[in-house]
Amino acid sequence: MSIEVRIPTIMRPFTKDQKVVTATGATLSAAITDLDNQYPGIGDRLLENGVLRRFINVYVNDEDVRFSGALDTALKSGDSITILPAVAGG
Amino acid sequence: MTLEISSHFVDAILNQSRAEYPNEACGVIVGPIGSGRALRMKPMINAAQSPVFYEFAAMDLLGLYREIDDRDEEIVVIYHSHPGSEAYPSHTDIAYAGEPGAHYVLVSTRAEIAPVTEFRSFRIIDGAIIEESVAITD
Numbered sequence: 493m494s495i496e497v498r499i500p501t502i503m504r505p506f507t508k509d510q511k512v513v514t515a516t517g518a519t520l521s522a523a524i525t526d527l528d529n530q531y532p533g534i535g536d537r538l539l540e541n542g543v544l545r546r547f548i549n550v551y552v553n554d555e556d557v558r559f560s561g562a563l564d565t566a567l568k569s570g571d572s573i574t575i576l577p578a579v580a581g582g
Numbered sequence: 583m584t585l586e587i588s589s590h591f592v593d594a595i596l597n598q599s600r601a602e603y604p605n606e607a608c609g610v611i612v613g614p615i616g617s618g619r620a621l622r623m624k625p626m627i628n629a630a631q632s633p634v635f636y637e638f639a640a641m642d643l644l645g646l647y648r649e650i651d652d653r654d655e656e657i658v659v660i661y662h663s664h665p666g667s668e669a670y671p672s673h674t675d676i677a678y679a680g681e682p683g684a685h686y687v688l689v690s691t692r693a694e695i696a697p698v699t700e701f702r703s704f705r706i707i708d709g710a711i712i713e714e715s716v717a718i719t720d
Contacts, residue, residue, distance in 0.1 A: 502680050547678050549640050556640040576647055577680025579610070579626075579660060580637035582672040 495523055495567055498574040506534040515573070520552065521563040523573065538575070547578045583714040585659070585685045585703040587611070591623050592718055596699055598625050599663035599689045606636040607689075611659035612650050620658040620685070628662075635674065636662045659703075661687035668692070669700035671711050679706035685714070 493516045499507050507513050513530070517523035528535030538548055543563065550557045551574040557565045567573075591611055599607040608628050611620035624646065629639035638646070650656060660681060664672075669690035671679075679686065682705075690700040705712040 500680070502682055547680065549643060551640075551644055554644060556644075558640070574644065574647075576643055578637060578678060579608075579643060579680070580630075580635070580674075580678045581662060582635050582674025 493517075493569045495569070496572045497523070497527060498572070500575055500577050502577055503534055503537055503575065506531040506537070517567055519563065519567060520550065520557060520561075520565040520573070523567055524563070547580065549576045549578055550574070551576070583705060583712070584717050585620070585687070585714055586717045586719055587620050587659070587687075589718050589720060591620065591659075592701060594623060594625075595661050595663075595687065595689055596691075596701070599665075599691045599699070602628065602663070603691050604633045604665045605631055606633060606663050606665060608636040608638065608660075608662040610646065610657050610661070612655040613658040615654050615656045618658060622655070633665050657681055657684050659685045659687050661689065663689040663691055665691050666693075669702045671704055671706055676706055676709055676711065682707045 494514050497513050497515050499511060499513060515523040515526045517526050524535055524538055538545060544550060552560060552565050553572055606628055609625040611623045613619040613621040626638050626642060628636040630637045669688040671686060686704045686706050688702050703714050703716050705714060
């Protein structure tokens with residue numbers, strides 16, 4: 493069970509500058525837990541009070557997870573997660 | 583630090599900002615990875631359609647990153663307009679600033695100074711704002 497995770501520039505200090513890492517997990521939530529075990533601190537950049545942060549966009553196989561169950565989004569081997577910071581402001 | 587930017591892009595950003603007034607206008611200028619050069623402008627749709635907020639739609643954002651990845655480009659400038667306030671990063675701008683390597687360009691098209699506009703550039707890193715000079719080239 494291996495899932496490719498694309499890491500945005502702003503989070504690469506956690507992954508020793510790696511742009512693409514791998515994680516395991518049957519759901520997005522489990523994959524983030526695994527990521528945080530491998531790269532401590534990255535989980536906190538993705539989650540706040542147990543939900544995805546508002547200013548982070550997460551896609552599984554190019555689909556916005558807000559429309560596929562958010563943290564409950566099911567994952568299978570070969571899936572790809574992309575994390576992008578929102579480009580937004582006031 | 584200095585932002586070097588073509589006058590064509592400055593004009594295009596100001597024109598887009600006026601056209602989308604009273605809502606915020608937004609977009610990026612990209613360039614080859616590592617070059618720091620702002621060479622290709624991509625106006626983006628403000629999914630928020632708001633005078634006080636801008637946001638790239640989630641799928642537009644993904645498409646943008648896929649495209650520049652394929653072309654070995656990166657985001658050099660992220661620009662947006664302030665239709666009702668000065669060209670200076672708001673608290674929201676700081677909270678959302680997610681590209682530490684980018685120049686954050688702000689334009690003000692507020693009525694009080696019309697037809698004059700403001701065009702300023704900043705780095706926003708870890709919550710700190712650093713204004714930089716803007717060198718406009720041909």
